Amino acid sequence: VPLNRLGSAEEIAAVVNFLVGDGGNYITGENIHVNGGMYMS
Numbered sequence: 001v002p003l004n005r006l007g008s009a010e011e012i013a014a015v016v017n018f019l020v021g022d023g024g025n026y027i028t029g030e031n032i033h034v035n036g037g038m039y040m041s
Helices: 008-020
Strands: none
Touching: none
16 A cells, blocks of 8 residues: 655664564565555656
């Protein structure tokens, strides 16, 4: 569901923090779209 807004720096940092922390230790080779459900065409 698109959020119809741009993400904040804090929201992007939260994803990065998750990926580099213990929560992301089993994630490999993935493309994670941090875009609020919005895609450019």
